[in-house]
Amino acid sequence: MKYVAGVDIGNATTEVALAKIDGTDLTFLASGIGPTTGIKGTLQNISGVFMSLKNALEKVGMDYSDLAEIRINEAAPVIGDVAMETISETVITESTVIGHNPSTPGGTGIGVGTSVLVTELSKIKEAKDVIVIVPDKVGFAQAATLMNQAKENINITGAIVQADDGVLLNNRLDKKIPIIDEVAMIEKVPLGMTCAIEVAQQGSILSTLSNPYGIATVFHLNSEETKRVVPIARSLIGARSGVVIKTPTGDVKERSIKAGTINIIGLKKEVDVDVDEGADKIMEAISVIQDIDDIQGETGTNAGNMLNNVRRVMAGLTNKEPKDIKIQDLLAVDTFNPQKVVGGIADEFALENAVGIAAMVKSDRLQMEMIANVLTEKLKVPVYVGGVEADMAIKGALTTPGTSVPLAIVDMGAGSTDASIINREGKVKLVHLAGAGNMVSLLIQSELGLDTIELAEDVKKYTLAKVESLFHIRHENGTVQFFDKPLDPSIFAKVVLVKENDELVPLDGVESLEKVKQVRMDAKKKVFVRNAIRSLAKVSPTGNPRDIQFVVMVGGSALDFEIPNFVTDALADYDIVAGRGNIRGCEGPRNAVATGLAMACVTEE
CATH class of the missing domain: 3.30.420.40 (ATPase, nucleotide binding domain)
Structure with missing residues (x-):
């Protein structure tokens, strides 16, 4: 024994x-x-x-x-990263266009005028339309007094405020105007320049400043200048409020880093595919090569940098040279990635197309x-x-009770999706593929612009709810849950994650429960459904998943409340019976x- x-x-x-x-x-x-x-x-x-x-x-x-x-x-080992599509990074110099989207604006409408400090209003002699700039050192009550006392020849069409005081200021004004607040770097706002402010009605979104041609109309831009303001307009799509400022001799420089090509090297042939063509084209190229020897990226590009980083990380951990590290598989998924609009006044971001890639190093x-x-x-x-x-x-x-040979399994872990099949004679065929739970978390973090991968993990693992009052929440499935004691006021009207023991974790900065749910579900389907079908095709005796009858799902990701259902549903289209395993019956x-x-x-x- x-x-x-x-x-x-x-x-x-x-x-x-x-x-x-x-x-x-x-x-x-x-x-x-x-x-x-x-x-x-x-x-x-x-x-x-x-x-x-x-x-x-x-x-x-x-x-x-x-x-x-x-x-x-x-x-x-499997390492996941995001290789971006070709992106033009707009570099702001001393004169250009900038944008902003605060969460608590004041007033509604669109206002255009010259930027003027609130303390300088009394010095204006000629008649003009102005946008008032209110720094932190001037309180909302003082600012309201100065604006209400402005001369008749001054038409105040809007305000840009550093503090979170948009609503408080607007409530004290004799004339209601659109107000943009939370402008942390207000010192970057140039004075004496033309500004445009837009605040939509509650429940609505911007229509003028989220449209490149709307910005062109306000600032009288030519076609070349209009092309360059696209990142600003895109950063304000779906926003309720925004401000755009233009200085007279705009000088916008652009720098592009190519997405690059990926070179898939097989034992008998190799294939090149451009990342710009998207994840489906990359995965088509991967499927063409039966026995992959290595996968490389074009030098000096996003794809090349990402794959070379995989080699460097693994080389450092295994005391090998980077050139000796071989990549045996990768999973590519179309996604979005928030890119900072450089030169913005409050950390504005624009969603850019991206390709998420998980790479598997040869064991x-x-x-x-x-x-x-x-x-x-x-x-x-x-x-x-x-x-x-x-x-x-x-x-x-x-x-697992109720199983027998022949049988196929899909092992869904955090880094890889593995599949194997055993026939009646006990012969086993197996495959390891890149991409699993960690890739899902990476996609969620990327598309929602979350600060940490840990928060993305929680979004993946837990259901959502909207806090509709201090005594009840509405779950993502529409059901309502009531509480005997009042909830923390800080989570009122927020989207929350429902963790164990009814712990509610707010997703700050997230306004739409439906968007978070859709991103979460899409990420899981893009990774696990694709990899389940891909892996079963590779272990099938004929290369066709339809020739497999029974599949057992195992691994940590098979515990997820959605993933097994998505995979079961997708495999049903191939006439495959699939279900979650129960190892040793317990x-x-x-x-x-x-x-x-x-x-x-x-x-x-």
Whole structure:
């Protein structure tokens, strides 16, 4: 009799299956899970292995020294990044056009005039239309008094305010005007220049300043100048308010970085594809090459920089030269990426087309042997590289009640989507593909312009609601939930994430629940539905997914409240029966690889 452990080092979590072997009998004792430390497939993973093993051993009162053998998976690292489409970055010099979109404007309508400090209104002699500039040092009450006392020949058509005082100022004015507030860098606003301010009615959006030709009409621009204000107009699309300022001798410079081409190198041929053509063209090119040896990007371009960065990161972690790092697969997805409008007065952004790319580095058994050797030395227990993930996952998946061969599995993790199929004779065919849960989070962060990847992870994992009063919320499915105690006033009227125990986390700066929901769902479909079909096509005996009858979904992402449903629905179009696995009848879709690694200890007895 001996005790063994299977350890699956994933991109996000490290999972353990602890078992007792007595002859050919195997009994599972406990499971463990912990966060993966470092990038999968590197020596940094060792701390995570220790934590996960300890988590499992403590459940049955055992120690590391009680183990006779540990099997770890053959890990293939995956790194995701965003390679942008060709973007013209508008560089603002001392004279040009700038835009802004605050969240709490005052008044409504459009106003055009010359920018003047509020404290200088009394010095104006000639009749003119003016836009008043109100810096922080002038309070809203004082500003309102100065504006109400302005001479009759001065027509105040709007105001630009540094503080968050738009509504307070407008309430104190004799004549209501559009007001743009929250202009943090008000010192950048040039004085004596023509300004245009627009504030739409509540519930409406800009119509003039979000239109390049609207801006051209206001400022009398020629066709070349109109071309250059497109980033400003785009940054204000969908906004309720905005301001655009033009100085007389505008000098706009443009700098473009090419998206570049991706070179897919096979054992027999290679294919080039331009990132500008979009994700579908890239994935078509990937599908043409059966056995990929490496994938490279054009030097000096966004695609080249991204793929070279993957090589540099992995080279640094594995003590290799970048040129020796080979990329075996990538997943490309069309998305959007907020790009800062350089020279803006309050960090304006414009959504630009982008291609999100997840790249998978070829697994290095020697690197995994290094991890195994270090673990053996530290634990004083023999540690072996037990097998590739997709092979081990199918062994574990077959412990799901109601399954038998032939069977295909789709292992949906954080970094990769793996598939394998086993026929009646026990022969296994497998594939590892780039792109999974981490890619979904990256797309969500990119498209919603979220500050952190951790927040994007939460958007991926939890449902949404709108706080409609201090005592009730409306969930994204339309149902209403009431509370006995009043909610925190700071989340009133906000879109929130509904976490465990009814914890409500506000998504600041997000106004549309429907938009967040759509971005979340689209990101999951773009990654997991595409990769499920792609992976099954590669393991199918005929290359056609329709020739597969039964599929079990395993892996951490199979726990998601939407992803399995999306994949099941999509595979139904191919007449495939697909469902979420339940490893060993108790683990749900998790622990398949770790379970398979532990089982391999018996088959090799």
